[in-house]
Amino acid sequence: MKTELKGSTTSLSLQNPTLFNTPHSSSIPLSGALRGCLGSLDGACIEKLLLHCASALESNDVTLAQQVMWVLNNVASSVGDPNQRLTSWFLRALISRASRVCPATPAMNFSGRSTIQRRLMSVTELAGYVDLIPWHRFGFCASNSAIFKAIQGYSRVHILDFSITHCMQWPTLIDALAKRPEGPPSLRITVPSCRPPVPPLVNVSSEEVGLRLANFAKFRDVPFDFNVIGNTQKCGELSKELSSLDQFSSMLSHLKSSTLNLREDEALVINCQNWLRYLSDDQKEGTYNLRENFLNLIKGLNPRIVLVVDEDSDISATSLTSRITTCFNYLWIPFDVLETFLPKDSSQRMEYESDIGHKIENIISFEGFQRIERLESGNKLSQRMKNVGFLSVPFCDETITEVKDLLDEHASGWGMKKEEDMLILTWKGHNSVFATAWVPNGLEDYIN
Known part of the structure; x- marks a missing residue:
């Protein structure tokens, strides 16, 4: 991010007077490093300020943290340019974190849930949200094309869907299956009753989503069945009383052939869209690595193909300063994208930026199992998959063509590249989202 910023006097709505509006705030004795960042600010200088603040918070130096926040507050603007808008969300996350070490700051919500209030979307609004930029549609397109190829010759297909977008991926696949020359297969989709408490959030239940899909499949003459594994009511109780770790541990207990009612004559597809990052990879005494346990469980189900799509950045470090550096240099992408075609007051x-702010708050404000955003890069994920016993599947030329056609519908800054067997969505040459396909060892015949 090289855009120059001029100091903005626009204050954050969450601004706390005890942090910024003390009687002497205008004459806070700034260090030389901070004084050098006053005036015209670019992305590198903002990053330096954020790291100063993070270091101060990690060493419990509240005075220095307040000084840096005061400077950042004169830069941040929720209606400014992309750097200013991104800075406003980082500042909010730092204030949230600081309230635990600054006695003068009122207590905030630190249950692991965001302090950012988000309204629930309708299904129609969710469709517009997904279509806004190809952040999600890229993975949908690449995955659906690979699934269509993998299930050729099968009259029954079972998709075990782990995603955060409420099955928005499947109408396009259902439509493609309806046009299959040999006729559509019988399609079954199974989703878990619990999902990560992250945007996008909708005002309908999983069962209602399933009914809408069933109606669409009926319209397209595709035999369809929809299932939710786990008790939805019990899951609601879990979400209030237990951590995400406990919820996901409970969900994993349902990943068995008997519970899923798997059939030998159906092609099992396992779809993971922006999901694995929410499975903890911490290995502590008395616990186990949820992420690797999940991968071992799904490998044991002998799937025809496994799709893994996620954002291509590594934000899993224990160090706060490392997470800030990576997060700041990655999450400028959606802010820059939105600047290209939406007005500043849109x-x-x-709302889209608020959802990114939700992510920033969890990455910066929380630690331990309360920090549920544990994203890892495509390269790191690929190595994890290989270590567990999966083989990568290259995307075919037809898939690449379909993805390119999709990107042609969006702004010219979007692109795609291949790295080994990964497809990567790029913005102005910067990696943003990766898509991968896998089979368990022993299914090499599919690769060939």
Whole structure:
């Protein structure tokens, strides 16, 4: 991010007077490093300020943290340019974190849930959200094309869907299956009753989503069945009383052939869209690595193909300063994208940025099992998959063509590249989202 910033006097709505509006705030004795960042600020200088603040918080130096926040507050603006808008969300996350070490700051919500209030979307609004930029549609397109190829010759298909977008991926696949020359297969989709408490959030249940899919499949003459594993009511109780770790541990207990009612004559597809990052990879005494346990469980189900799509950045470090550096240099992408085609005061833009702010808050404000955003890069994920016993599947030329056609519908800054067997969505040459396909060892015949 090289855009120059001029100091902005726009204050954050969450601004706390005890942090910024003390009687002497205008004459806070700044260090030489901070004084050098006053005036015209670019992305590198903002990053330096964020790291100063993080170091101060890690060493419990509240005075220095307040000084840096005061400077950042004069830069941040929720309606400014992309750097200013991104800075406003980082500042909010730092204030949230600081409230635990600054006695003068009122207590905030530190249950692991965001302090950012988000309204629930309708299904129609969710469709517009997904279509806004190809952040999700890239993975949908690459995965659906690979699935279509993998299930050729099968009259029954069972998709075990782990995603955060409420099955928005499947109408396009259902439509493609309806046009299959040999006729559509019988399609079954199974989703877990619990999902990560992250945006996008909708005002309908998983069962209602399933009914809508069933109606669409009926319209397209595709035999269809929809299942939710786990008790939805019990899951609601879990979400209030137990951590995400406990919820996911409970969900894993359902990943058995008997519980899923798997059939020998159906092609099992396992779809993971922006999901693995929410499975903890911490290995502590008395616990186990949820992420690797999940991968071992799904490998044991002998799937026809496994799709893994996620954002291509490594934000799993234990160090706060490392997470800030990686997060700041990655999450400028969606802010820059939205700047290209939405007005600064667009409510749609602000809501989308609010969802990114939700992510920033969890990455910066929380530690331990309360920090549920544990994203790892495509290269790191690929090595994890290989270590567990999966083989990568290259995407075919037809898939690449379909993805390119999709990107042609969006702004010219979007692109795609191949790295080994990964497809990577790029913005102005910077990696943003990766898509991968896998089979368990022993299914090499599919690769060939």
